[in-house]
Amino acid sequence: MIKRITLSIILLFAALSLWAQIPTGGVKGVVVSRDGRVPVPGAEVVLSQGGVQIAGCTTGDQGAFLIEALANGMYSMTITANGFVSTEVNVTVDDGFVKDMMRISMTPELMVAEVDDSSFVEFDMDDSGYTDNPTIMYGTTDVFTSVAGYGFSSIRFKNRGYESESQDVYLAGVKMNDAITGYSPFSLWSGLNEAMRSKETTIGMESAEYGLGHFNGTTNLLGNPSAVRPGWRFSLLSNSALYRLRLMANYASGDLDNGLSYAINVSVRAGGNDWIDGVYYKNFSYYAGIEKKFNDNSRLALFTFANTGQRGAQNASTQEVYDLMGTNLYNSNWGYQNGVVRNARVRKTFEPVTVLKYTASPTDKLDVAATLLYRCGWNGYTALDWYDAPDPRPDYYRNLPSYFYMDDDDYNRLNEGKYNWALESWSNHSRDYANYQHINWDRLYNVNYNQADGRSKYAQEQRHVDQRDLNLAASMQWYPTDQFTLQAGLSGKINRTENYKKIADLLGGQYYLNIDQFAERDFASNEALIQNDLDYFLANGSAEKVVKGGKYGYDYYAHVRKGNLWVNGIYTVGGLTASLGASLGYETFWREGLMRKGLFAGLDDNGREITYQGKTLTTYDNKGQVISSKGNSDKCKFLTYSTKMSLAYLMTGGHRFSLNAGYFADAPTFTDAFVSPRTRNTIIDGLTTQKTMSADVNYQWGGNGYSVRVTGYWTKIKDQTDLMSVYDDSQQSFVNFAMTGIEQRHLGLEVGAKMPLPVQGLSLSGVLSLGEYIYTSNPTMTMTIDNSADVIYENVEIPYWQGTPKYRHVNYNGERVIEFDVRGDAVIDGYTKHHVPSTPELATALALNYRTRSYWFFELTGQFFAKSYLDMNPLYRTNIAVGGADGIITPEEVEYMTEQEEFDPAFLLNLSIGKSWYIHRKYNIGFSLNAQNLLNELNVKTGGYEQNRLISSLGKDRYYRFNSKYFYMPGANYMLNLYFRF
């Protein structure tokens, strides 16, 4: 027994002596992000001496690390993590102790250049029929996305040329793209940057845990309270190109001991800016959420938020107007009323969103999540409405000098005297002439005062798009083996959106008459036909006199129902990852008219024709179907599906190659499905799913501060439909262009690279987006008028949509003339291509980035953009427009009318500076300053559209275009952000 004890003691001492020979020193600590001191898991910690690596490890879930068995001495400790600037500190290990470094903070790479919705000007072009939403890319660790996402927003860059609708935006796992238009709904949470900061993103064709996604990346904002950075944060922001001031406060508790966490975020945004007169913000945003953690594997979160308030909008004008006003940022939406500035176009919104989310991990191998989300409230947009009175817009074409005189006599504008009168009223910018250059509110009121019967001739209407949107989404991730992951989910949406307009302001009058003034011109002899609300008229014997707040004009529900199932399997073996996914969905939508319009009376509730004074009002289309404005339309039903596959191979040395391919069949949106949604239930002929094929190949490599990604992509989109609703003053009405069969092809290269420079803290990033986004079909068009039964053009081909013929020229008697063949046809050498508009096909940036150890940050960026094109009006690409009044088409007319405008290239220089300080290791204050467009470039077009009008020539043998309207980028501007947190 004693022997055994002795042995044990000997062994123990032996062990101890052995132990003594192993160094007992070490280093431990917690790696946290400087941005909110959130733990950074997965950071690489490396210790070296004299350039020789001694030891290393990776931080755990809570950012903690421990390196033991270190000999005494000085070490250099380098910490690197994806998305953070690498940090180097010196550590001394002595006396064999484990040195506790406490918190080691790392600076996120995007700390200053973080994407903030305050960088995105929102454009409203309701009247133009054109939409222009930029693709908002949130910064990820990907160099391209982080540089382009923020830096390219001022030019309204669209990633790979795709419309913003193609970007899938999720909130807490629910796809939030607008049910009616498909637009990404960023404005719902603008001003709530703190609450919505945590997000997951994928780029291009990558799929995500919360959904299979499309071909233009996905973003999921987490939104739940435990994902909000803990602590207090206050910030003050001023943006000289958008709004004057934003004040924001945020508090989040983080996970408390009792399993609860809560967060609150509020902000106000107010004021105008230095560049565009009449634009302003007056917004309040709030977010509040609470979350409970049950044991260790499930959580329930409830949160709600809204962005409420009003925003004065900007409008596009022609170059003539900009030149007359001496600025490309002239805004025609405002004018003086009683000496104060009033904007006619104000966006007023209150759309609260409430979310209930449950997540659980019942086993180590299974994660599940389910979310219920409800969106409601209202979204209004004001505009001027008028009846039998002059157009109140100051830049109406008949008010401009060019309406009276143009150098080319063939325009038939020959009166120089009147030109000079108009010129005088536009070229002197003193207050005396303001009423010619801006809306003359006083005059609008006086016209209303002059009406003995109290009927307003001018009024301010508010167009509403009020959504009720209920969503349920559930997803799961199952890891049956180390190699295989199965992701799957389902989602459902029920949406009812009411579209109507109401009187916002009678401008000094007592009522506005609910009739259709265009119909009145054509159908004066039958009073029933001109009614916007026939039921009211038949019940009361006269048209409704609408007062403030009353609905008029149109009123209908858009009903949308969607359901979707998806599954994605990921298999990983060695460096190889393969995935295959598919989704299947069903979508139906229909219109439900709430107001019976006289022109499209339809059948009464008993299915009988409607008559008035012996005349039948009910009308039928050319297929014998009743044309109806009230009640339910036919239901449009679509089976949607998609499939995606990807292969990726990670080679030693960190080189990663991947290949993605996908096919998508998506339903058209409600807005593109009806001939004239405001007035009737008629559905566009030949409505079908939009098909997209897309593929990309990628190469990525990163390490030691280097990062490279090269992507080549190809996408073909077929069977697109588009409805443009444009106010046409030749028809004095909204006209609708319904286009079907639009095809486009996107082909391009995307490169992002970052490299450290020999100076500590200095690095260089470069990105390149080079693509060709072109139309590859000639769609067909049906043009209808909102306020008449007439179909102006039905299923007309648009022969010059995808290109303009290149006519062969020859020298004839010393003159360059177009060559004709023996049959008398002009000889064509191919076609010039027409491009998907409003985004540069060449966008490139080079950024020099410098960070000091004392947390100063500097970034100087040069950007170059080229090959951006103007949005095309389908009318100008038809034989009607190129034929002229005489209907004879000549090559000169085709060239002139159908060519697409290319914008001038632009070079921009931006500078960012930032710094943060810690006080008592507890308080953190800092600032960031982004100075944009330092070269003060004032001639950079960001978008615009062609007007829908033609000028008949003096000889009546051809048409000329109306001048196009443009949006320009502001000149030199800054965004300054100060923050304080603890």
Add this chain to the structure above:
Amino acid sequence: MKRTLLIFALAAALVSCTSLYEEFEPVFTGKYEAPTAAKKVALEPNITIADLCKMYKTAMPWNVDQNLIIAGKVSTTDKPGNFYKSLYIQDETGGIELKLGRNGLYNYYQEGQMLYVRCFGLTLGMYGYKSGNYGGQGMVQLGYEDPTGSYETSYLEAPYLIDSHIFAGETGDKVVPAVITEAQLPGKNDTQATNEYVGKLVTLKGLTYGNQVFCLIYINSNKDKSMSANRIFLSDETWGVTTWAMSENKFKEYFDSGVWDSVKIGNAGDYNYGTVGEPNDPGFATSRAEIRAHSAAYSVSQYFKMGNTDIALRTSGYSKFGDNEIPKSVLEGKATVDLTGVLTLYQGTIQLIVNSLDDIVVHE
């Protein structure tokens, strides 16, 4: 530490300053006060309308280069749409058309309201003059110069041009029309300078239907309107037109009914293009389909007799009452009418233009 706080305080001060600085003029977002009613202008006229018209010489539009100011009450309204883009004012001596060139003029210038016109810079010219035995005088008008020479005057149109010459004065009672006899009617060579009723609001009583219309239709208004092959004249008889004028829809109704099928296409003496029923002009590619495709609203002159004098009641196809049927009793000659309107001359023919249907009173 202190330095850090100092820097931060400076930065905060900077932001606050820029925050306090507002753009050139901030948008007002409170409750908007209704503007006060515009001030009524009163100018001292220095010439009568008749005297102004006397300064016009046939075929010589005059760009007024003297500081002449006329004053008169508005006698017409474009609200029912029979007057369009212009209005008439009158004083004791006569009436004159102001070619303003904007729609919805009644919103600014109401019937009975005093208007003052600074004539300097405007052009005095005539519309509707035709020389020779079959011609006669038209109307002296105030407009702007027309460098193309198509007309003697053009519309003012440019807002600043209008506001610099036309001034709205006090509103008042509507003009009382003068009831005149056949003997007081102007002759074909009269103008505002020689007959006090020309251009003024008058009432003509006891007229009978003349069984005759006049209407010029263009086959394709996008093509040259002066070409004979592009013109259809409804004249000398009624051609089935039983309305005061015709809207585009009414035009189609008449056209489709076949009542015009025997009307010859072309100017008088140049009937070489077939008929409305069977167009026949390969050069102009005329067809019934083309005529129908270019349907439009048309003004119609319905002829009445005042004693032995022809009175053309000229009504616009865009007027709200243009499609109203003329009472059957009138068409059949069983009823007489009293007409109140502006007395005008076109190539020496008397044309009366009414403001609204209320100006046509039928005596069964």
